[in-house]
Amino acid sequence: METSLDNTVVTRSEPSLRVITSNATQKNVKTAGREKRSHRQIRTESVFRRSLVIVSLCMVVLVLGILITLIVQSVPSLKALGVGYLWGKTWDPVRDIYGALPFLLGTLLTSFLALLISVPFSFAVAIFLGEYYPKGWMPDLLKNAVELIAAVPSVIYGFWGLAVMVPMVQKLETVIHVPPVGYGIFTSSLILAIMIIPYSASLGRSMIQMVPSSLKEAAYSLGATRWEVIRSVIIPYTRSGLFAGVLLSLGRALGETMAVTMVIGNTTSMPQNIFSTGNTMASVIANELGEADKHVYNAALIELGLVLFFVTVVINIIGKKIITKFSN
Amino acid sequence: MESTIVKAVNYNSYFGDNHVVKNVSIDIPRNNVIAVMGPSGCGKTTFLRGINRMHELIPGATAKGQIFLNGEDVMEMHPIFVRLKIGMVFQRPNPFPNLSIYDNVIAGYKLNGIKLPKAERDRIVEHSLTRVALWNEVKDSLTKKGTFLSGGQQQRLCIARAVAMEPEVLLFDEPTSALDPISTSTVEELFHELKKNYTLIIVTHNMQQAARVSDKTAFFYLGELVEYDETKQMFTNPRDTRTQNYITGRFS
Numbered sequence: 312m313e314t315s316l317d318n319t320v321v322t323r324s325e326p327s328l329r330v331i332t333s334n335a336t337q338k339n340v341k342t343a344g345r346e347k348r349s350h351r352q353i354r355t356e357s358v359f360r361r362s363l364v365i366v367s368l369c370m371v372v373l374v375l376g377i378l379i380t381l382i383v384q385s386v387p388s389l390k391a392l393g394v395g396y397l398w399g400k401t402w403d404p405v406r407d408i409y410g411a412l413p414f415l416l417g418t419l420l421t422s423f424l425a426l427l428i429s430v431p432f433s434f435a436v437a438i439f440l441g442e443y444y445p446k447g448w449m450p451d452l453l454k455n456a457v458e459l460i461a462a463v464p465s466v467i468y469g470f471w472g473l474a475v476m477v478p479m480v481q482k483l484e485t486v487i488h489v490p491p492v493g494y495g496i497f498t499s500s501l502i503l504a505i506m507i508i509p510y511s512a513s514l515g516r517s518m519i520q521m522v523p524s525s526l527k528e529a530a531y532s533l534g535a536t537r538w539e540v541i542r543s544v545i546i547p548y549t550r551s552g553l554f555a556g557v558l559l560s561l562g563r564a565l566g567e568t569m570a571v572t573m574v575i576g577n578t579t580s581m582p583q584n585i586f587s588t589g590n591t592m593a594s595v596i597a598n599e600l601g602e603a604d605k606h607v608y609n610a611a612l613i614e615l616g617l618v619l620f621f622v623t624v625v626i627n628i629i630g631k632k633i634i635t636k637f638s639n
Numbered sequence: 640m641e642s643t644i645v646k647a648v649n650y651n652s653y654f655g656d657n658h659v660v661k662n663v664s665i666d667i668p669r670n671n672v673i674a675v676m677g678p679s680g681c682g683k684t685t686f687l688r689g690i691n692r693m694h695e696l697i698p699g700a701t702a703k704g705q706i707f708l709n710g711e712d713v714m715e716m717h718p719i720f721v722r723l724k725i726g727m728v729f730q731r732p733n734p735f736p737n738l739s740i741y742d743n744v745i746a747g748y749k750l751n752g753i754k755l756p757k758a759e760r761d762r763i764v765e766h767s768l769t770r771v772a773l774w775n776e777v778k779d780s781l782t783k784k785g786t787f788l789s790g791g792q793q794q795r796l797c798i799a800r801a802v803a804m805e806p807e808v809l810l811f812d813e814p815t816s817a818l819d820p821i822s823t824s825t826v827e828e829l830f831h832e833l834k835k836n837y838t839l840i841i842v843t844h845n846m847q848q849a850a851r852v853s854d855k856t857a858f859f860y861l862g863e864l865v866e867y868d869e870t871k872q873m874f875t876n877p878r879d880t881r882t883q884n885y886i887t888g889r890f891s
Contacts, residue, residue: 525733532727533747534719543750547737
């Protein structure tokens with residue numbers, strides 16, 4: 312009896328003991344491994360964080376570097392021409408007269424005219440895709456087409472402008488009795504308008520899709536029509552987002568160079584009206600930098616770049632201020 | 640003798656091929672509180688949203704059958720006129736965040752382009768906020784944004800917004816499921832007041848709430864209207880075994 316009892320005790324306890332010991336060793340191995348791993352992780356983590364900081368600092372240095380280069384390189388022109396440069400109406404490198412006003416005006420005219428033309432279209436696209444038909448093959452096609460507009464290289468827009476828009480504008484100019492040149496500020500604005508549609512359209516669309524459906528339903532439940540929901544709920548709710556999209560478009564329009572250079576006519580006189588030929592700051596730099604042999608001429612063009620830099624920065628700051636004001 | 644205000648006859652609704660509400664026929668008497676209860680996914684909310692034609696706003700949603708409001712088929716009416724006569728309050732308080740408390744109450748008039756003299760607007764705002772027992776709490780902060788209020792106050796503001804349009808029927812889609820217990824009881828007390836002037840249809844998955852607030856209860860299960868009776872009758876002596884199982888907590 313006793314032996315048999317002992318036996319049963321042994322046979323019972325052995326496997327359970329084995330289980331306990333194996334559990335314990337496994338635990339030790341595990342925790343040791345975990346500590347090793349976590350040390351490595353901490354090291355990797357700090358290396359990773361430092362490289363992020365370095366890369367981010369590089370970006371800041373890059374922007375500052377560009378600004379410094381612009382300032383340094385435009386010193387000869389700043390010294391020779393002073394602030395009068397900004398409102399000088401004449402640009403005549405042969406006689407060493409450099410006034411930036413025609414190009415400042417050219418830039419602002421083309422950009423704001425382009426904005427005026429493009430905003431109705433981009434808002435329409437944004438509302439159509441964001442609210443009316445968010446799904447299906449037709450809206451998908453439209454969405455891809457609009458996004459493709461942003462992907463087409465600007466030289467192709469310039470080429471298309473030369474081939475199609477210039478003759479069309481010529482015809483229009485004949486009808487309204489202005490010199491039928493075809494080239495000019497109006498033609499540039501048309502090309503720019505097309506080029507900047509995707510920026511405000513896609514931002515507007517994603518903003519509109521973010522309007523909570525509970526708000527739209529609240530309006531529908533009060534008997535509002537779709538148009539009333541768009542006007543009274545969606546547009547007020549997305550106002551700052553739509554505005555941000557417009558500013559993004561404006562930034563693009565101000566700096567766009569190639570397409571504008573190809574169709575604006577490249578004259579250096581003051582623009583008389585929107586059908587005049589002219590130059591923007593970007594287009595005159597692209598056009599003349601290669602042949603700017605004189606020291607001051609070169610510097611004057613770079614100073615133009617500096618002005619363009621400041622104009623875009625100021626517009627961005629104003630835009631952000633307005634966005635925060637709207638968001639509050 | 641109570642008169643019927645809303646009457647559904649063989650009403651069906653679908654999301655694409657999914658048959659969500661199946662052949663529902665129901666008579667809803669005027670100035671009553673009707674609770675619609677049932678487990679999740681039983682079609683009770685979909686049915687409710689069918690009454691004011693909100694269901695069809697969802698892409699792919701369709702409906703068949705008839706729903707009468709005072710004998711007129713809402714399926715034949717323009718949805719906008721239906722929604723002016725049948726107000727709705729949602730699960731989560733959804734005041735318009737860009738509008739003040741005052742403007743939230745008269746939002747329905749603004750949205751529909753109805754212009755009212757200032758005195759009339761003031762009267763509607765005070766009247767509607769009084770109806771939902773919110774006037775005394777907010778009368779000094781009417782120009783503040785509606786989202787400034789607490790959750791329970793926001794929900795009462797949303798009820799005021801619906802009441803301001805003077806509808807005949809008010810639909811509530813789980814109106815207290817996002818509220819704390821105290822706000823919940825305030826809203827529940829409101830139901831007793833509101834039913835003097837309106838007919839209330841309340842979707843709830845809270846059985847106790849159905850028992851507390853309603854005159855009649857409809858029990859939905861798997862898209863069908865299983866049982867529809869006086870609330871007392873339903874909770875003490877249900878006729879259908881499925882209702883009995885639900886009430887006794889055998890499934891939820």
